Each structure stands twice: as structure tokens, then as C-alpha cells.
Amino acid sequence: MILGIDIGGSTTKITGFFDNKMISPMLVRATDPISSLYGAFGKFINENRLQLSDISFVMVTGVGSSYVKERIYQIPTGKVEEFYAIGMGGLFLSDISKAIIVSMGTGTAFVKAEKNRNVEHLGGTGVGGGTLLGLSNRMLNIRHFEDLIEMARDGNLANVDLFIKDITSEKIIGLPAESTASNFGKISDLATKTDIALGIINLVFQTIGVLSIFAARIDGTEDIVLTGNLTNVPQSREIFDGLTKIHPVRFHVPEHAEFATALGAAIAYASGGRFTEI
DSSP states (O other): OOOEEESSSSEEEEEEEEEEEEEEEEEESSSSOOOOOOOOHHHHHHTTOOOGGGEEEEEEEHHHHOOOOOOTBBEEEEEHHHHHHHHHHHHHHHHEEEEEEEESSSSSEEEEEESSSSOEEEEEESSSSSHHHHHHHHHHHHHHHHHHHHHTTTTTTTTSSEEEEHHHHOOOBOOTSSSSEETTTTOTTOOOOOHHHHHHHHHHHHHHHHHHHHHHHHHHHHHHHHHHSGOOHHHHHHHHHHHTTTOOOEEEEEEGGHHHHHHHHHHHHHHHTTOOOO
């Protein structure tokens, strides 16, 4: 089995890759990258009742992988550039041969990926999960994703956002009347905390969605694969679906999308892709 490990600052995602299948993806939190890495490795080995000899290669990626200077438990170990892992993992999970892969974490990265060809990092935006938590902390005194999501369930965007129908009575071809003209452009004194919570979520995901659409348009593709932790925000599905009413694209959220980068690291080795052995 090959292990793919995506090491963040305080969380690590790990998955096995065997017989061209993803095996037992899981996440571990810790106070530093190395503790998180070894905690995830130990948990994976224990829960899957494996021996170290069952692991043929370990592939690490992510910002925390810079701290890995030697082999993990003397198992052959390699390091994969994060954007390459994002592209490889996104294509595998979606079973699409060419797409824009969007990695939604603290910030957001956009990657152009095509099977059997190079993966290219197109750029990114600082708008992401960090934006969600920062705005909700400042505006609502909410500091956890779960609380923000729950608060937003009954929100009404009409009390927060300015819609096309608010500024014109004429029909505009290609722009439904309910399209957003300005995020938070119509926030009223009647807006509740639930309205504001939904407005924050809508702002972040519309920004990510529109930027990914522009990237897809430049690349000439209609497929956009969404990956990363933010794929678990339930309100995001409706927001992305709304964008497809305006733009001719297809958003894909594959199963286990939050583990795409870890999986892509393992696939990089299995497919003979780019990596550096430690």
C-alpha cells in the first residue's frame, strides 16, 4: 500500500492507495505539523491493522511537508508539490480527464489538470475558510464552522444582498432577476444574525465560484472539480448550482473531496508522476 499524507499547520489528512483504490481516508488534528503527521500515520496503521512492512512508500505534501527531513519510520518517503497533488487527486476522484480543480481551504487555489499531461497552478485567492471564520468572528462572534453553518440555515439573503431585480425592472438576458448585484449591498436594520451568517457564506462561495468559472473559461473547459474542507458546507451546493444558471459550466463535488490532495500525493508515486525522494 502507498500512503498519501497532506500535512497542514495543525491538521493532517491521510489515505491509503492500493489496487487503484482509495483506502480509509482520515483526518487528525494536533498542535504542530510533525505531531499531526505521526498521529495520522499511527491512527491509520492501527485502525487498518497494518504493519510497517505493509507500506511500500509514503508520499507527503502540503505546507507542513517542508518540516519532513527524513524517511518516516525508515519507509521510503517522497515529497510532492502541493498543486500537483491537488490536480492528480481531483481528476481521480471525479473521473474526469480534464478540469479546473479548486482546492478550498483557508484560502483557495485554482489548478488546471489533464490526465497524462502537466498540472498547472493558475493562481488563487485569499478568500476561503479563513475568510468565513474571520468575518463570522468579527460580525457575529461565531468562531466555529459548525455554529456558522447552523446559524445560516434559516437566513434570508434578501435582507443582506442587492439583487439585479432591486436595481432594474427590465429583464437582462443571461442574468436572472435573483442574481447577486452586490454582496452585502442591501444589508438592512432588519437583517438578523441568521441572514448575516448566510450572507457571509454566500459572499465566500460566490467569489470562489466566479473565479473558478473565469479560470475554466480561459482554459476552454466546462468542468470544475471542487475539493477541500469547504465542500462540506451544505449551503455551498445551492450557491454553486445558482452560478450554473448564468454560466455554462459543471461543478463536481466528488465523494471524499476533502482528501483529494492527500490522495493525489499517493497517486503521484503510483503513476510515476513528479516527486522528490527524501
